Amino acid sequence: MSTSGFTVGVLSEDANGERRVALDPDAAKRVIGAGPAVLVESGAGGRAWFSDEQYQQAGAGVLDRAAVIGGADVIVSVSRPDDAVLDSLRAGQVIIGLLAPLTNPDLVRRLADRSLTAISLDQLPRTLSRAQGMDALSSQANVAGYRAVLVAAEHFDRFFPLLITAAGTSKPATVLVLGAGVAGLQAIGTARRLGAVVSGYDVRPAAREEVSSLGAKFVELSTAISGAGAGGYARELSEEERSAQQAELSAVIARHDIVITTAQVPGRTPPVLVTAQALAAMRAGSVVVDMAASALGGNVVGSEAGRTIVTANGVTLIGATNLPARLATSASQTYARNVAALLKHLTAEDGSMRLDPDDEITAGVLITRDGRVVHPGVAAAMGGPA
Amino acid sequence: MSTSGFTVGVLSEDANGERRVALDPDAAKRVIGAGPAVLVESGAGGRAWFSDEQYQQAGAGVLDRAAVIGGADVIVSVSRPDDAVLDSLRAGQVIIGLLAPLTNPDLVRRLADRSLTAISLDQLPRTLSRAQGMDALSSQANVAGYRAVLVAAEHFDRFFPLLITAAGTSKPATVLVLGAGVAGLQAIGTARRLGAVVSGYDVRPAAREEVSSLGAKFVELSTAISGAGAGGYARELSEEERSAQQAELSAVIARHDIVITTAQVPGRTPPVLVTAQALAAMRAGSVVVDMAASALGGNVVGSEAGRTIVTANGVTLIGATNLPARLATSASQTYARNVAALLKHLTAEDGSMRLDPDDEITAGVLITRDGRVVHPGVAAAMGGPA
Numbered sequence: 001m002s003t004s005g006f007t008v009g010v011l012s013e014d015a016n017g018e019r020r021v022a023l024d025p026d027a028a029k030r031v032i033g034a035g036p037a038v039l040v041e042s043g044a045g046g047r048a049w050f051s052d053e054q055y056q057q058a059g060a061g062v063l064d065r066a067a068v069i070g071g072a073d074v075i076v077s078v079s080r081p082d083d084a085v086l087d088s089l090r091a092g093q094v095i096i097g098l099l100a101p102l103t104n105p106d107l108v109r110r111l112a113d114r115s116l117t118a119i120s121l122d123q124l125p126r127t128l129s130r131a132q133g134m135d136a137l138s139s140q141a142n143v144a145g146y147r148a149v150l151v152a153a154e155h156f157d158r159f160f161p162l163l164i165t166a167a168g169t170s171k172p173a174t175v176l177v178l179g180a181g182v183a184g185l186q187a188i189g190t191a192r193r194l195g196a197v198v199s200g201y202d203v204r205p206a207a208r209e210e211v212s213s214l215g216a217k218f219v220e221l222s223t224a225i226s227g228a229g230a231g232g233y234a235r236e237l238s239e240e241e242r243s244a245q246q247a248e249l250s251a252v253i254a255r256h257d258i259v260i261t262t263a264q265v266p267g268r269t270p271p272v273l274v275t276a277q278a279l280a281a282m283r284a285g286s287v288v289v290d291m292a293a294s295a296l297g298g299n300v301v302g303s304e305a306g307r308t309i310v311t312a313n314g315v316t317l318i319g320a321t322n323l324p325a326r327l328a329t330s331a332s333q334t335y336a337r338n339v340a341a342l343l344k345h346l347t348a349e350d351g352s353m354r355l356d357p358d359d360e361i362t363a364g365v366l367i368t369r370d371g372r373v374v375h376p377g378v379a380a381a382m383g384g385p386a
Numbered sequence: 387m388s389t390s391g392f393t394v395g396v397l398s399e400d401a402n403g404e405r406r407v408a409l410d411p412d413a414a415k416r417v418i419g420a421g422p423a424v425l426v427e428s429g430a431g432g433r434a435w436f437s438d439e440q441y442q443q444a445g446a447g448v449l450d451r452a453a454v455i456g457g458a459d460v461i462v463s464v465s466r467p468d469d470a471v472l473d474s475l476r477a478g479q480v481i482i483g484l485l486a487p488l489t490n491p492d493l494v495r496r497l498a499d500r501s502l503t504a505i506s507l508d509q510l511p512r513t514l515s516r517a518q519g520m521d522a523l524s525s526q527a528n529v530a531g532y533r534a535v536l537v538a539a540e541h542f543d544r545f546f547p548l549l550i551t552a553a554g555t556s557k558p559a560t561v562l563v564l565g566a567g568v569a570g571l572q573a574i575g576t577a578r579r580l581g582a583v584v585s586g587y588d589v590r591p592a593a594r595e596e597v598s599s600l601g602a603k604f605v606e607l608s609t610a611i612s613g614a615g616a617g618g619y620a621r622e623l624s625e626e627e628r629s630a631q632q633a634e635l636s637a638v639i640a641r642h643d644i645v646i647t648t649a650q651v652p653g654r655t656p657p658v659l660v661t662a663q664a665l666a667a668m669r670a671g672s673v674v675v676d677m678a679a680s681a682l683g684g685n686v687v688g689s690e691a692g693r694t695i696v697t698a699n700g701v702t703l704i705g706a707t708n709l710p711a712r713l714a715t716s717a718s719q720t721y722a723r724n725v726a727a728l729l730k731h732l733t734a735e736d737g738s739m740r741l742d743p744d745d746e747i748t749a750g751v752l753i754t755r756d757g758r759v760v761h762p763g764v765a766a767a768m769g770g771p772a
Contacts, residue, residue, distance in 0.1 A: 049671030139553040157715035167720035285435030329543035334553035
């Protein structure tokens with residue numbers, strides 16, 4: 001390690017059922033190979049099945065929490081650090097994670113007030129091809145899309161595939177995926193693998209080809225209006241556009257056994273895709289997984305984040321939250337690769353950390369520095385520069 | 387309905403988490419079309435998502451429990467009726483279900499003492515091709531094998547399929563299925579569908595071809611001894627045979643992420659296939675599903691029926707019980723087809739119920755009649771004719 005090199009710290013994150021860890025032993029080894037030292041809190045990887053011994057073999061130091069915080073220049077985390085961790089960080093220390101700054105103004109203010117340097121992976125310019133290896137929203141959405149299908153299958157009381165046995169033929173399940181981003185496409189692929197007949201829908205016409213290439217049917221609405229927006233996200237639709245689509249979608253929804261909704265607009269209330277009327281028209285035994293369910297609302301009327309409800313007409317409605325934590329090993333491995341790629345990008349030739357505001361990636365992810373909210377979009381969402 | 391026709395009754399079975407129903411509306415319609423009348427307890431199909439209205443549309447009468455018991459000549463059930471139901475039946479009434487008479491001598495004695503006619507589908511001569519449509523053990527094992535893979539996937543913290551993304555490549559999960567009967571073959575097929583690399587093992591050499599035809603690798607043991615037994619089941623191995631196999635199997639088990647055990651010998655203690663030593667050699671994050679877990683023991687040392695345990699070395703061990711109840715609609719539909727086929731077989735030309743002891747199928751399933759245990763195998767297991 002050069003004298004200018006920095007040290008990365010990894011903490012255990014057991015709040016809110018989190019089971020992921022920000023660096024797995026493989027990624028820790030990769031980071032160490034590129035220069036920085038790595039310190040890991042004892043047990044940090046345990047809930048994703050990584051042992052302290054594996055981190056030590058990767059060249060990381062395994063210490064208690066206070067020693068990791070004390071020795072680290074940069075803390076890498078999956079979700080936002082809890083209050084006790086924030087209180088124990090010192091001015092100038094860097095924190096990297098999925099901090100959701102647009103929906104957590106209080107956290108951002110606190111990070112700025114404490115003169116912490118906050119870097120949030122969810123603000124990455126996702127359309128830059130050189131940033132793809134750091135795209136944690138994509139890697140975790142991919143995990144969530146896979147997991148959402150397993151959650152649906154777990155609650156569905158019929159076979160997914162067409163099965164022909166001595167006791168007769170069972171029809172394949174019909175699955176509708178609303179929103180064909182990363183999560184939606186992985187959900188389509190997984191439901192297809194399990195043998196379901198799958199349809200996909202998205203307001204962006206460009207999604208048609210991706211949906212079709214996975215062997216699913218693309219749902220065409222006569223009321224369709226392009227919803228392609230900036231930065232690779234779907235744009236928010238107007239109230240009128242939404243209601244015309246909802247009416248037509250409701251009829252499509254009622255024909256399916258399983259509906260998985262994936263429409264999230266970062267920092268905004270998720271659009272309603274499944275209305276109360278659409279739910280009421282579904283058959284008993286149907287399953288709806290709302291991947292957008294959160295404190296901000298969801299894609300399904302009546303869904304509650306973290307809860308499973310059975311409606312009066314027998315539809316099981318699942319407000320799925322933090323699905324990546326339920327595939328903790330794969331989610332941690334892919335997230336850790338994103339973190340390692342970002343750390344590499346931020347490492348100067350002399351081994352120090354370089355935060356160049358003229359670099360498009362750095363400018364995208366840098367939220368607070370030297371007591372200020374430096375990210376224009378976040379500052380604007382908070383009502384002007386801090 | 388002819389005056390000699392009989393009436394079939396279907397009760398709600400909510401004991402022990404049961405969610406299946408012995409006849410679904412489709413099968414009820416089929417039964418009614420063949421002659422018998424059908425009475426269904428209100429709500430009996432609700433947990434498998436069949437409504438009273440659907441039964442009525444099929445031509446069945448929907449009544450309260452007492453009226454169904456009072457009006458039915460034959461009660462069809464999934465598992466053994468509870469004590470309250472048994473007490474309310476009258477001499478000469480017929481009960482058809484999966485009664486597991488070999489392991490429930492007290493129940494059999496009680497059925498005989500009350501002069502009930504008990505017919506148990508688990509005693510069907512399974513190798514008779516004309517009995518295949520009545521083979522409820524097979525239809526339910528098929529459901530259980532599918533569900534076991536979903537249970538494993540639910541507890542496994544990595545992707546099943548090989549996935550190549552911007553955040554790197556994830557290796558496919560490796561799944562080992564022990565026992566290649568109906569449940570094992572469906573588990574192999576389902577794990578393959580989900581994208582895992584699958585191996586299968588069975589003591590019967592004939593299973594090799596079936597395992598291979600599903601795209602799985604057949605595990606060869608140098609200590610292999612044929613375990614093919616009578617009636618289509620695996621025979622019970624000697625202690626010595628078992629221990630030689632276990633030693634070699636342990637090494638194979640440790641190389642897999644997921645192990646699903648399916649070895650049941652009806653009415654006997656299930657053979658141990660995964661020893662404590664084999665479990666201890668598995669990697670953290672591995673998952674073992676013991677489909678044989680029951681009050682009689684299981685295929686895995688330390689498994690407990692109905693419980694999920696994490697071992698000291700991080701292996702999640704699931705004692706899976708009544709998996710068909712967790713796919714209640716498909717399980718009920720297939721079971722109901724088996725019941726309808728048996729009812730048809732037992733219906734004479736004049737519409738009456740015919741229990742011909744010279745018929746191979748009838749002789750196989752008939753357990754008690756006119757106050758006696760008439761099934762030789764069951765009588766022998768109980769210590770001689772009653």
